[in-house]
Amino acid sequence: MVLGSIFSPSLIKVDLESEDKNEVFEELVEVFVANNPHVSRLDLLDAIRAREDKQSTGIMRGIAIPHGQLDSISGVKGVIGISRNGIEYDSLDGEPVHLVFMLFSSCSSCSFHLGVLHRVATLLKDPAFFPSMLEQRSSEGVYSTICKYEDVLLSAFV
Incomplete structure (x- = not known):
């Protein structure tokens, strides 16, 4: 269970208050730093914004x-946010964002980072996953949903 080890309930925020992309970056980085105080808030924001600029x-x-x-991260770590109202995000389809998977990795963990991105993308292909995530009202519920869908995904390859 890869995603279950990256996203714990303490790294999941339901009911985001952010209204735009920069606000959600700040809000989720605050959650991340509360759980990883050795990592610089500014370095995290710089890394996210540098990628987003591309x-x-x-x-x-x-x-x-x-x-x-960024080098101050070991392996891959992440935080999840859910917005009930939607976030103006400049998305590729122009629609508001409701579900945010924010990931950080060390520069030396590139292949693992790509594997995690692939795993998240695979879960998102399941048409029931997105609505199941939005139905959750607690971080524990979101975490359980991720674990359940990841287990189903893994069992499909056994």
Whole structure:
């Protein structure tokens, strides 16, 4: 279970208050730093914004996967946010974002980072996953949903 080890309930925020992309970056980085105090808030924001400057990570259908690399992270770590109202994100389809998977990795963990991105993208292909995530009202519920869908995904390959 890869995603279950990256996103714990303490790294999941339901009911985001952010209204735009920069606000959601700030809000989710605050959650991340509260759980990883050794990592610089400014370095995290710089890494996310540098990647976002290349192309929007709002990938369509209400989903964004902002991600960045920095040396102060070991492996791959992440934080999830859910917005009930939607976030203006400059998404590829122009629609507001409701589900944000923010990922950070070390520069030396590139292949693992890509594997995690692939795993998230695979979950998002399941038409029931997105609505199941938005139905959750607690971080524990979101975490359980991720674990459930990841287990189903893994069992399909056994």
